[in-house]
Amino acid sequence: MIYSGLVRRHLFRLGGGDPELAHERTLATLTRLGGHPRLVSLLHRHFGRAAPRTVFGVHFPGPVGLAAGMDKDGVALSAWPALGFGFVEVGTVTRHPQPGNPRPRLFRLPQSAAIINRMGFNNAGAQALADRLAAYGPLRTPLGISIGKSAVTPVADAVEDYLAAFRILRHLGDYFAINISSPNTPGLRTLQDRAALDALLGALRAEATVRLLVKIAPDLTDHAIAELLEVCAAHEVDGVIATNTTVARDGLAPGDAARAEETGGLSGRPLAARALEVVTFVAKQTGGDLPIIGVGGIGTPDDALRMFDAGASLVQLYTGLIYQGPGLVRRINRVL
Numbered sequence: 481m482i483y484s485g486l487v488r489r490h491l492f493r494l495g496g497g498d499p500e501l502a503h504e505r506t507l508a509t510l511t512r513l514g515g516h517p518r519l520v521s522l523l524h525r526h527f528g529r530a531a532p533r534t535v536f537g538v539h540f541p542g543p544v545g546l547a548a549g550m551d552k553d554g555v556a557l558s559a560w561p562a563l564g565f566g567f568v569e570v571g572t573v574t575r576h577p578q579p580g581n582p583r584p585r586l587f588r589l590p591q592s593a594a595i596i597n598r599m600g601f602n603n604a605g606a607q608a609l610a611d612r613l614a615a616y617g618p619l620r621t622p623l624g625i626s627i628g629k630s631a632v633t634p635v636a637d638a639v640e641d642y643l644a645a646f647r648i649l650r651h652l653g654d655y656f657a658i659n660i661s662s663p664n665t666p667g668l669r670t671l672q673d674r675a676a677l678d679a680l681l682g683a684l685r686a687e688a689t690v691r692l693l694v695k696i697a698p699d700l701t702d703h704a705i706a707e708l709l710e711v712c713a714a715h716e717v718d719g720v721i722a723t724n725t726t727v728a729r730d731g732l733a734p735g736d737a738a739r740a741e742e743t744g745g746l747s748g749r750p751l752a753a754r755a756l757e758v759v760t761f762v763a764k765q766t767g768g769d770l771p772i773i774g775v776g777g778i779g780t781p782d783d784a785l786r787m788f789d790a791g792a793s794l795v796q797l798y799t800g801l802i803y804q805g806p807g808l809v810r811r812i813n814r815v816l
Contacts, residue, residue, distance in 0.1 A: 488805065492588070499586040499595070507556055514558025527564035527806060530813040535771050535793045536691055536718040538622050538654050542566025544784070544812050547775050547796035548626035548657060548695075552603045554612050561620040564809035568619075569796065570609065571626030572659045575645040577605030578631050581664065587742050591733035593779055593803045594748030596740075597725065598664045601628050606645040613652045625653035626695070628662060635667040638676075639683045650688050658684070661697035661724040663745045669697060674707050681715040691718040698723035698754045698776060702761055709765055719771035721796070722758045726751055748799035752777025756790055763791025779804060784812045 491502040513519060530542025545567040546560050554570040561568075580602025587596045603609070606627075613623070627649070633641040646656065658680065660671035670676060677694070684692060694717055696708060712720065725745025732740050732750055755776025762772055774792030778784050779800040787795050800808055 488803070492590075497588075498584070499588050500583065503586070507551060510556035510559040513562070514556055520558060520562045523562035527562065527810045527813075529810075530564065530566055531816045532566075533793070536655065538691065540566045540622055540794065541620075542813055543788075543794045543816060544809050545569060545624070545773070545794055545796040546801075547798040548572050548624070548659070549597075549599070550798055550801070552601075554609055554616075557613075557616055557619055557623070563806040564813055565621065567622040567624060567654075567794070569624035569626055569657060571603065571657070572601050572628040572662065573603050573606050573609050573625065573645060573649070574601050574628050574630040575606055575641050575648075576630040576632060577608065578602060585744070587739050587744075589732060589736035589739050589746075589748070590803075591735040592731070592748060592750055593799070594732065594736070594746055594750050595799050595802065596742045596744045596746050598742070598744030600631060600664045601662070606648040610648050610652060613649075622654040623652070624655045624657055624693075625649050626657040626659050628659040629665055629668055629671070631665055635670060638671060639680050642680060643683055643687060646684060646687060650690055653690070655691035655693055655718065656684075657693045657695050657721055659695045659724070661695050663697070663699075663725060663727050672697065672700065672704070672708055674711055677708060677711045678714070681711065681717065685715050693717065693719040693721055693773065695721040695724055696758070698726045698751060698758055699728060700758075705758065705761060706765055709762065709770070712770070713766075717770075719773060719793075720762055721773045721775060722762055722792075723751070723755045723776045726754065728754075730754075747776065748803070749777050749779055752779070752783055756786055759787055759792050760790040778812075779808070781808075781812045781815045785815065788816075 548569040581600035585598045725747045759774045771793045773794045774787035775796035
């Protein structure tokens with residue numbers, strides 16, 4: 481109640497209601513918080529109770545993770561575990577530093593508890609992230625690293641681009657999420673096609689033995705998802721992340737109609753039903769043998785429970801955290 485009644489109201493008013501400014505200010509605050517061990521310890525005692533589990537050979541102190549996109553450059557890694565997160569996924573990071581798409585590029589749809597973003601993988605680059613992670617040393621929770629294609633790299637050269645970022649970071653992540661499903665980098669989603677994905681995963685598998693997960697779009701048909709899963713099985717992928725944002729605009733409240741015209745990926749409550757369908761389909765298609773990280777539209781503990789019941793091994797939050805605050809992590813942890 482404190483978050484929704486006071487903190488969120490303040491954040492949503494920052495900079496005349498600029499969501500990206502609020503995001504930057506929040507990260508700066510959490511970065512400073514991470515430098516105060518006593519405060520981190522106090523917060524961890526409040527938020528940190530969770531049911532640990534082991535998934536694809538990694539021990540997770542809690543099943544609720546921070547989705548990629550929230551802390552792209554890993555600036556607040558000391559703070560997230562204190563808010564109850566059992567793992568953090570940084571990125572999406574690219575081989576080359578890049579500013580992303582022009583602002584404004586992040587839009588709230590408050591009546592729908594949703595967000596549209598066309599950020600375009602804005603990040604400081606793989607080497608900057610590697611340097612920061614090396615300086616951190618051991619982390620309190622497992623770390624996922626989401627890798628994407630640089631905007632300056634043609635799709636035809638995507639494999640080498642992914643490999644270059646991976647080579648810089650491969651010793652620093654507990655798992656690597658291969659992001660081929662963001663709608664905000666031209667041509668990226670074509671990498672979900674069978675031949676393109678086969679080439680990409682084959683190259684990554686030949687490079688090193690690490691845990692690889694593939695992040696898929698909710699806009700794929702069941703047939704396309706089944707083909708993608710066949711390629712994942714052929715390359716012994718360790719899991720999938722279902723799902724990324726959607727280009728669909730289904731389920732939006734009438735009051736958000738104006739914002740619905742913005743281009744970009746939609747996340748939040750309107751994505752919940754489709755994300756759950758994809759998790760259910762993947763679990764059935766793989767016989768429950770392939771670990772799934774469920775993400776998309778989780779705004780209540782019941783949403784998370786439905787993901788787990790559908791076959792997810794872990795879940796991630798992004799938009800739900802923005803609208804509900806860290807209390808959502810605590811509430812989910814307490815019902816598991």
